[in-house]
Amino acid sequence: MYSNTTMMIEIKDLHKSYKMGKNSLHVLKGINFNVKEGELVAIMGSSGSGKSTLLNILGMLDEADEGSYTLDGVPIKNLNEKLAAQYRNKFLGFIFQSFNLINYKSALDNVALPLYYQGMKRAERMERSMAYLEKVGLAKWASHKPNELSGGQKQRVAIARALASDPKVLLADELTGALDSTTSYEIMDLIQQINDEGRTILVVTHEEDIAHMTKRIVNLKDGVIIDDKFVNQVRAIQNV
Numbered sequence: 379m380y381s382n383t384t385m386m387i388e389i390k391d392l393h394k395s396y397k398m399g400k401n402s403l404h405v406l407k408g409i410n411f412n413v414k415e416g417e418l419v420a421i422m423g424s425s426g427s428g429k430s431t432l433l434n435i436l437g438m439l440d441e442a443d444e445g446s447y448t449l450d451g452v453p454i455k456n457l458n459e460k461l462a463a464q465y466r467n468k469f470l471g472f473i474f475q476s477f478n479l480i481n482y483k484s485a486l487d488n489v490a491l492p493l494y495y496q497g498m499k500r501a502e503r504m505e506r507s508m509a510y511l512e513k514v515g516l517a518k519w520a521s522h523k524p525n526e527l528s529g530g531q532k533q534r535v536a537i538a539r540a541l542a543s544d545p546k547v548l549l550a551d552e553l554t555g556a557l558d559s560t561t562s563y564e565i566m567d568l569i570q571q572i573n574d575e576g577r578t579i580l581v582v583t584h585e586e587d588i589a590h591m592t593k594r595i596v597n598l599k600d601g602v603i604i605d606d607k608f609v610n611q612v613r614a615i616q617n618v
């Protein structure tokens with residue numbers, strides 16, 4: 379079904395332990411999985427199963443102890459720190475449960491900030507940021523600060539910020555965790571639209587109904603994948 383599709387993420391025999399004094403906690407115990415371009419994948423598992431650890435490694439925010447990770451054909455281990463940072467900015471967009479917006483900046487400036495760090499000229503970054511705010515339905519709220527926005531609106535700003543760099547992969551850690559169910563489904567509807575346009579998205583969640591709005595569910599337990607299956611995607615908007 380995917381024979382002509384690019385492999386976006388390839389992970390082989392990934393291990394990660396945390397040192398705890400003299401002891402070591404083996405959190406990821408040989409993870410193997412691949413994600414093709416355009417997939418929408420949920421990573422599920424109970425608390426402590428290693429979901430965030432895996433997402434942090436996929437997001438190049440942390441390194442595995444063993445195993446290989448290839449992102450869009452590039453083995454991550456071969457990159458020096460500077461290249462890794464450039465690669466992360468270019469290829470990956472992050473969305474968090476707690477939005478991680480800067481409170482004293484407007485919605486527009488929050489979206490534009492990563493573009494500033496990438497060296498984009500002001501006129502271009504403002505135009506692009508406005509276009510992404512429009513895409514997430516928040517053009518009218520561009521000048522508002524995060525504390526004037528609802529939780530769902532804040533997450534829309536965060537999604538616009540993640541998209542503005544045009545990353546190949548979006549990584550979301552419990553993106554609906556701070557939202558009521560109606561707002562969660564509206565946010566998942568936006569995620570589904572973004573995926574429909576071909577963007578690869580991975581969503582960590584512990585909520586079954588959110589996971590079923592993706593196309594594939596990977597289940598982690600005690601640091602290993604115990605189940606990896608394609609599912610019939612539930613359209614989020616039916617639930618609103």
Ligand SMILES: Nc1ncnc2c1ncn2[C@@H]1O[C@H](COP(=O)(O)OP(=O)(O)OP(=O)(O)O)[C@@H](O)[C@H]1O
Pocket residue numbers: 396397403405423424425426427428429430431432584
């Ligand atoms: N930096 C760290 N140092 C030590 N132990 C850690 C560290 N980060 C995570 N752990 C431990 O590793 C295990 C897996 O944590 P992780 O956050 O990946 O799980 P999770 O599945 O995302 O859980 P949750 O759903 O509660 O966020 C847990 O036992 C956690 O306490």
